[in-house]
Amino acid sequence: MNHSAIETNALRKEFGAKVAVADLTLTVQRGEVFGFLGPNGAGKTTSVKMLLGLVARTSGEGRVLDAPLGNVATRAKIGFLPEHFRFQDWLSGREFLDLHARLYGIENEKRKARIEKLLTRVDLQDAANRKLKEYSKGMLQRIGLAAALLNEPQLVFLDEPTSGLDPLGRLIVRDVIQELRAQETAVFLNSHLLSEVEVTCDRVAFVKNGRVIREMGLRETRNEIEIELQVKNPTPNLLRDLAQFGKNVQQLNGTIHLESDTAARIPEINRWLVAQGVDVYKIGAAKPSLEKMFLEVMGEDARAG
Amino acid sequence: MMRGIFTISQLTIHEALRKRVLLAAVLLGLAFLVIFALGFYFMNREVVNSPRGPETQAQRALIYIFLTMAGLYAVNFLMVMMAALLPVDTLSGEIRSGAIQSLVTKPLRRAEIVLGKWLGFWVILAGYLALMGGGVLLIARIVSGITPQNIFIGLALMLLEATLLLTLSIAGGTRLSTLANGVLVFGLFGLAFIGGWIEQIGALFQNETARYVGVIASLIVPSESLWQLAAYNMQPALMRDLTMTPFSPASVPSNAMVVWALGYTLLVLLLGVWSFRTRDL
Numbered sequence A: 001m002n003h004s005a006i007e008t009n010a011l012r013k014e015f016g017a018k019v020a021v022a023d024l025t026l027t028v029q030r031g032e033v034f035g036f037l038g039p040n041g042a043g044k045t046t047s048v049k050m051l052l053g054l055v056a057r058t059s060g061e062g063r064v065l066d067a068p069l070g071n072v073a074t075r076a077k078i079g080f081l082p083e084h085f086r087f088q089d090w091l092s093g094r095e096f097l098d099l100h101a102r103l104y105g106i107e108n109e110k111r112k113a114r115i116e117k118l119l120t121r122v123d124l125q126d127a128a129n130r131k132l133k134e135y136s137k138g139m140l141q142r143i144g145l146a147a148a149l150l151n152e153p154q155l156v157f158l159d160e161p162t163s164g165l166d167p168l169g170r171l172i173v174r175d176v177i178q179e180l181r182a183q184e185t186a187v188f189l190n191s192h193l194l195s196e197v198e199v200t201c202d203r204v205a206f207v208k209n210g211r212v213i214r215e216m217g218l219r220e221t222r223n224e225i226e227i228e229l230q231v232k233n234p235t236p237n238l239l240r241d242l243a244q245f246g247k248n249v250q251q252l253n254g255t256i257h258l259e260s261d262t263a264a265r266i267p268e269i270n271r272w273l274v275a276q277g278v279d280v281y282k283i284g285a286a287k288p289s290l291e292k293m294f295l296e297v298m299g300e301d302a303r304a305g
Numbered sequence B: 001m002m003r004g005i006f007t008i009s010q011l012t013i014h015e016a017l018r019k020r021v022l023l024a025a026v027l028l029g030l031a032f033l034v035i036f037a038l039g040f041y042f043m044n045r046e047v048v049n050s051p052r053g054p055e056t057q058a059q060r061a062l063i064y065i066f067l068t069m070a071g072l073y074a075v076n077f078l079m080v081m082m083a084a085l086l087p088v089d090t091l092s093g094e095i096r097s098g099a100i101q102s103l104v105t106k107p108l109r110r111a112e113i114v115l116g117k118w119l120g121f122w123v124i125l126a127g128y129l130a131l132m133g134g135g136v137l138l139i140a141r142i143v144s145g146i147t148p149q150n151i152f153i154g155l156a157l158m159l160l161e162a163t164l165l166l167t168l169s170i171a172g173g174t175r176l177s178t179l180a181n182g183v184l185v186f187g188l189f190g191l192a193f194i195g196g197w198i199e200q201i202g203a204l205f206q207n208e209t210a211r212y213v214g215v216i217a218s219l220i221v222p223s224e225s226l227w228q229l230a231a232y233n234m235q236p237a238l239m240r241d242l243t244m245t246p247f248s249p250a251s252v253p254s255n256a257m258v259v260w261a262l263g264y265t266l267l268v269l270l271l272g273v274w275s276f277r278t279r280d281l
């Protein structure tokens, strides 16, 4: 068995003259939570549709769970929450899950238990016998999420799963993703919201105009760290001398920032400051600012999203 | 393969039941049967009691058969409507709304979705024909004691006509919007209908060109020919000579038309499957 859940090479999709996805080359590991982050119209949905075989690729190649794109049998191991989900809304929540479980080919005995468990998981037990047409958007999204997990998938595609969700719904989505990670289920999460990706993903790819612009790990130790410190009465001399520990020393709103190669610099800087007789109020590593990266990669037009 | 088809068929029937379209169709059908029964009953009283009425048993039988055929003709129209309209948005609607995405990403072939829907509607249509055709024949039997000949051939041909239109409606829905699909299917039915009449008139006045035009139309959409063949089969020889009623064709379609209609239906179904399989969703 291959270790990657998804492998693509130069996947491309054109709709007539419109290039929706120019070049999708990426690898998602099994069990990894992968964020696919980009502004609206970047080609995220089209990418997922190609991976699922909903849309035929124009060129390039890809494998999902070791099978060619669109393989029928493999779909039994995949879950999918579409972006503009629209379901059989004349069914009740429970009937809807039952239908989808049957479509997955899940046996009778197993089906019932699984459905009840998921209804509880997405907090819809109380509404389970109501028709989907009476559900709010958030409830629909939660029942859709439950439907995507019916088959205990090895890989789940979530296309903008929290758009239109209330805070409770977002929390449920976040927790579900954490549970999936714990079960070593790979998750491919499409999002235009930085906050959503930041808290849940192991790795993120920034995509724009149908291309992956940059990929980065959010969990692995990074080469560069940003150190933040606050001291009493910083002087220009102090700032100049701090440059021996790293580069780009700046003072912003009373906090001094510098970039360094390793976290081991933090105690070094601390000792040095104390030796200089400087009063240290705070020192530590700043969180890698994904937002800075996001804006950098996406440009100004991403801010609106 | 079969499991997927049956699941989708069940879903299709379930949906038709839930959305009350079937209820509406059945109520409409029952209303029609009641009117038909009343009409038949009073006609019969007239036939039996009137001093100026038909004398012989054979003449009476002819009137009963004529009435029964008129009832079946109306049933045929209802079937055509149902066959064209019930499935008209089943694919186009779900494609438009995106609901199809959650079906197509299941471990099912796309062919199973098309065939499953087709089968579901076919069962509904067959049930509706059994109800309505059976109702008309039963009423005629109870009131007059008479049943046309070859009713199973006749009903089978009517079912084939409905199947053909159903198949066109499903296949069209794989690529067209609901509205365009409805226009297409009814347009084709209208073409066959007009073509059928041109053929009849052509036959009556021995105008070869008109007949030729009609035959071409019947080849393009063999629906009306199937009704004419059904009607021809169900009536006694005496009535066939009347010609120029909707159920006594002057120009009887050949049996080859049945083969053509079967092949046509199969071809359109395969085309629909292919068209759905090769499109982006």
Ligand SMILES: Nc1ncnc2c1ncn2[C@@H]1O[C@H](COP(=O)(O)OP(=O)(O)O)[C@@H](O)[C@H]1O
Binding pocket: A015, A018, A019, A020, A021, A038, A039, A040, A041, A042, A043, A044, A045, A046, A047
């Ligand atoms: N079926 C389609 N036909 C034509 N253009 C499309 C189609 N689907 C998507 N596009 C275009 O492709 C681009 C990428 O769309 P999409 O994949 O939905 O982006 P995202 O999910 O990142 O918002 C957009 O410019 C969109 O308008």
Ligand SMILES: [Mg+2]
Binding pocket: A041, A044, A045, A046, A083, A159
């Ligand atoms: Mg999208």
